[in-house]
Amino acid sequence: MSHTTSGVTAEHGARAAFRQDVAELVTTLDGDAFTVEDPGYDAACAGYNLAGQRHPDVVVTAHSASDVVEAVTFAAAHGLPVAVVATGHHAMRPLVGGLLVTTAAMDDVHVDATTRRAVVGAGARWSDVVPRTVEQHLSPVHGSSGQVGAVGFTLGGGLSPVLGRKYGWGSDHVVALDVVTASGELLRASADEHTDLFWALRGGRSNLGIVTSMEIELFPVERFVGGGLFFDGQHAAAVLSAFASATATAPDDLTLSLAFLRLPPVPGVPELLAGRFVVHLRVAYLGDAATAATLLAPLRSAAPVLVDTVEETRSEDFERIHNDPTDPAPFSEETSMLAEIGSSAQQAFLDLVGPTSGTGLHIVELRHLGGAFDVTRSGAGAIVAESAAYVLWAVTIGMPDDNAGGIAQARALVEAMRPWSTGTRYLNFAPDDGHPERSFTAPDWIRLQQVKAAADPANLFRVQQPLIAA
Numbered sequence: 001m002s003h004t005t006s007g008v009t010a011e012h013g014a015r016a017a018f019r020q021d022v023a024e025l026v027t028t029l030d031g032d033a034f035t036v037e038d039p040g041y042d043a044a045c046a047g048y049n050l051a052g053q054r055h056p057d058v059v060v061t062a063h064s065a066s067d068v069v070e071a072v073t074f075a076a077a078h079g080l081p082v083a084v085v086a087t088g089h090h091a092m093r094p095l096v097g098g099l100l101v102t103t104a105a106m107d108d109v110h111v112d113a114t115t116r117r118a119v120v121g122a123g124a125r126w127s128d129v130v131p132r133t134v135e136q137h138l139s140p141v142h143g144s145s146g147q148v149g150a151v152g153f154t155l156g157g158g159l160s161p162v163l164g165r166k167y168g169w170g171s172d173h174v175v176a177l178d179v180v181t182a183s184g185e186l187l188r189a190s191a192d193e194h195t196d197l198f199w200a201l202r203g204g205r206s207n208l209g210i211v212t213s214m215e216i217e218l219f220p221v222e223r224f225v226g227g228g229l230f231f232d233g234q235h236a237a238a239v240l241s242a243f244a245s246a247t248a249t250a251p252d253d254l255t256l257s258l259a260f261l262r263l264p265p266v267p268g269v270p271e272l273l274a275g276r277f278v279v280h281l282r283v284a285y286l287g288d289a290a291t292a293a294t295l296l297a298p299l300r301s302a303a304p305v306l307v308d309t310v311e312e313t314r315s316e317d318f319e320r321i322h323n324d325p326t327d328p329a330p331f332s333e334e335t336s337m338l339a340e341i342g343s344s345a346q347q348a349f350l351d352l353v354g355p356t357s358g359t360g361l362h363i364v365e366l367r368h369l370g371g372a373f374d375v376t377r378s379g380a381g382a383i384v385a386e387s388a389a390y391v392l393w394a395v396t397i398g399m400p401d402d403n404a405g406g407i408a409q410a411r412a413l414v415e416a417m418r419p420w421s422t423g424t425r426y427l428n429f430a431p432d433d434g435h436p437e438r439s440f441t442a443p444d445w446i447r448l449q450q451v452k453a454a455a456d457p458a459n460l461f462r463v464q465q466p467l468i469a470a
Contacts, residue, residue, distance in 0.1 A: 047088015165371030202381020233277025
């Protein structure tokens with residue numbers, strides 16, 4: 001027998017043995033597990049952001065915390081790095097090999113109106129959570145899209161376009177986290193137990209373990225005034241100036257963001273937005289309609305309004321503010337936090353993404369911070385917004401290998417705005433570019449690595465925005 005033949009035979013035998021091990025793993029699960037040879041593998045690996053290609057050795061579709069324990073134990077025994085995904089909105093570097101845990105089926109939501117708290121499963125989306133809390137006249141600090149996973153959103157900071165300026169970061173309102181660590185233990189982390197891990201997970205996310213559920217605080221909000229003002233892109237300068245003025249004096253009950261949209265004419269894109277440059281001012285006000293009208297009057301008069309959808313809104317209809325796309329698509333993103341957007345910053349911004357810029361970026365957004373975002377709560381996690389007044393977010397649609405120009409333009413925009421940057425960035429918008437430290441202060445980055453070394457000494461969780469290089 002030749003060396004080549006014997007090598008192929010050995011490889012085949014090792015593969016058969018691994019598949020047998022996976023078959024045995026399946027017998028311990030409430031969910032399922034797949035290798036590339038199995039029907040259902042591709043569907044199990046898929047996520048919302050199609051730019052994040054996933055080709056693990058095995059994918060476990062977890063239905064329970066015990067499934068996650070079994071998956072992590074299996075990975076450790078076989079020397080496989082571990083990644084986790086719920087909805088897959090956040091971009092991740094291509095996953096080749098290893099073990100992927102998907103938590104989408106773990107979508108239970110339990111609301112306690114008396115304590116104003118909810119326990120949210122790892123796979124629950126905001127569209128699962130908010131309707132349940134509103135039944136009790138309460139709301140969580142949620143995101144702009146109902147399709148985004150609540151746990152991932154919260155662990156990455158939790159920048160709410162409705163409740164954020166009033167109540168702060170979503171991560172500040174986590175009471176406890178149930179997490180499976182690299183040792184295969186299911187722990188409860190809170191301000192009273194496993195405190196270092198509790199701090200680090202709110203920022204370190206899946207680098208430290210897999211959160212199977214979270215307990216969060218809720219707030220007495222069931223209605224707000226919200227929607228959007230749409231302007232033709234030729235008026236970008238006037239609207240940007242009005243936005244800067246309005247946000248300089250906005251009460252904490254008012255949250256505004258401004259998006260420059262250049263969306264392609266494809267199915268799912270509204271006719272108003274398809275194939276043209278439109279400026280979209282997003283609005284949420286936790287108060288009455290009359291006061292909202294007074295606050296928005298300078299914005300409505302900044303330029304001719306194409307469409308005005310601002311009206312009294314039920315909390316469960318929060319998605320109508322941003323109208324985020326619901327169909328999966330490939331996209332890349334860049335971000336930074338800005339200290340201010342005075343006239344010089346506005347001009348630099350318009351030079352690169354204004355009506356005469358010729359940019360190919362599909363979405364460029366400025367989200368207003370301030371208010372409760374500036375308040376450092378006791379026991380807060382590793383999320384930083386010191387001196388930040390806005391989050392800049394740039395999105396380009398397309399597979400990364402085919403979209404080098406768009407990615408370069410997004411990076412160029414962030415670089416051009418550096419004179420007004422705080423030097424950090426919002427974690428949920430940050431690309432997986434090998435520089436996770438840019439999302440943290442220097443002391444927090446050192447502490448995160450220390451907690452990582454203690455919680456995961458073998459660096460099992462090293463795939464997504466790794467805190468320690470593999």
